[in-house]
Amino acid sequence: MFMKYRLFVILFFIVFIGFVFRFYQLGTNPPSLTWDEVSWGYNAYSLGIDGRDEFGRLLPYDYLESFGDFKPPLYAYLDIFPVKLFGLTEFAVRFPSALFGTLTVLLTYFLVKQIFVSSKYREQYALVAAGLLAISPWHIMLSRAAFEANVASFLLVAGVWLFLFALQQRPWLMVVSALSFVLCFYTFNSVRIVAPLLVIVLSIGFWKQLWLIKKQVIVAAVVGIIALAPLIPFLFSPQASLRYKEVNIFSDIEVIKNVNQQIANDENTWWSKILHNRRFAYAVEYGKHYLDNLSPSFLFITGDGNPKFSTQSLGQLYFFELPFLLLGILLIFKKREDRWWLIPLWLLLAIIPAATARETPHALRIEGTLPMFQIFVAYGLVQAFFFMKRHQSKIIKQGLPLIITGFFFFAAYNVAYFIEDYYRHYPKAYSAEWQYGYKDALLYSQKVETQYDKIYFTKELGRPYIYELFYHQYDPKAFRKEAIVHRDPFGFVTIERVGKYYFEKDSLDKTENSRILYIDIPAHVPENAIVKKTFYLVNGEKALVAYTR
Secondary structure: OHHHHHHHHHHHHHHHHHHHHHHOOOOOOOOOOOHHHHHHHHHHHHHHHHOEOOOOOEOOOOOEEEOOEEEOOHHHHHOHHHHHHHOOOHHHHHHHHHHHHHHHHHHHHHHHHHHOOOOOOHHHHHHHHHHHHHOOHHHHHHHOOOOHHHHHHHHHHHHHHHHHHHHHOOOOHHHHHHHHHHHHHOOOOOHHHHHHHHHHHHHHHOHHHHHHOHHHHHHHHHHHHHHHHHHHHHHOOHHHHHHHHHHEHHHOHHHHHHHHHHHHHOOOOHHHHHHOOHHHHHHHHHHHHHHHOOOHHHHHHOOOOOOOOOOOOOOOOOHHHHHHHHHHHHHHHHHOOOOOOHHHHHHHHHHOOHHHEOOOOOOOOOHHHOOHHHHHHHHHHHHHHHHHHHOOOHHHHHHHHHHHHHHHHHHHHHHHHHHHHHHHHHHHHHHHHHOOOHHHHHHHHHHHHHHOOEEEEEOOOOOHHHHHHHHOOOOHHHHHHHOEEEEOOOOOEEEEEEOOEEEEOOOOOOOOOOOEEEEEOHHHOOOOOEEEEEEEOOOOOEEEEEEEO
């Protein structure tokens, strides 16, 4: 009884730490909302008012149209209640991601116990893996912004855990597991590939156990198919593949140009056409992009090159995890405890869709690999600890406390460095990456807009119309009536005007004889402008300027 109570206390502490790291200053760090985050919030706001999305579609279940992209809609629905409760705020928009990020820490504990179901160290593996995820810089950063991938990662973990638990104790939970996997399709594009691959692997790996509960499996399959059926027409539509066509390596014409040049260099010989076949070239390109996501630099040194996913001062994983990751991989394959094979397969499968993109490595697109990295590290760490306890000589016995203390301080330094860097330096260094300045500029324009006939707002920072809707809490019904919306043949949406706000990318210098307020980047402000207000980034640099002529 005492042992169970102690385990509960430790688990509670781990989840609490995960909660604090994900919710502390959630509304102010990251320092501003990206346009995708603002879109989630405003669509949730709109759905909560009349059940229609930004552009008027009633209860959209297949996609939300957003800046030429067609996003799975689940995150917006999850955000309806937080927006109702906390208002149309940064905290409300990010609440679902932070909540499901925290819950993933908890589920990691239960998942690991199911993977190592009969191991004598299952509790230790589970607690350490959950603890590592709770303090993971990778997972913390993706949990603190409205990234739908973070919710999808929770659903993957929930789906696998429920599947394993159903085999072990509660067969009817197989139905809930199926629903978890199906919900992945309504959440994030990359996981639409990962989820079915995991289901296939689980079905093959546990076909004997599944046969024993075939009644529940059949019901789960039927429920899953019914839940997925409404989405199937969209999955085969041009809109569903629009984003993929933009970013995938197979549409990169440079690969074909290089192949053709190599063949030409060989004077179009038959053997050159075989050696420099474009299919082989694309396969090599895919392999390079796949391995990018496993590079030591990405994982342990610099992290993702996009500051939204990394502080740029350390890797996606802590440096202290490196030796235990390698040890964990080695020992998991050597010892092969219980359902060990699921861990490496899960990790490898989760990278498959992300490797088709030109931009690699990409921490967001491979978030489905978490918490596999943490499980490997936990396995290596726990095995190393108990190995030292079992094989300690007199000298090692005297030095063991010193070794453990040294490791603890090194690990604590790694974590403290990230936390201090993220909460103190990161907002100042990278506020521009988060479109900082829009909020201040729009709140100012709202105060003075009655003084002007038109307000010209630059597009230089990207997607200003959605920020106006968000920070002015614009009535969705009014927006649908008043907005001038253009859609090009490729599906991209351009909003030229909302009310008296006009959105343009080029210089806003107009010659109209009307009262106009301009909000533009500093480089576009003319010399004779009358500056009304300047808006600054967190580091003090100018972001936007409001002026008249």
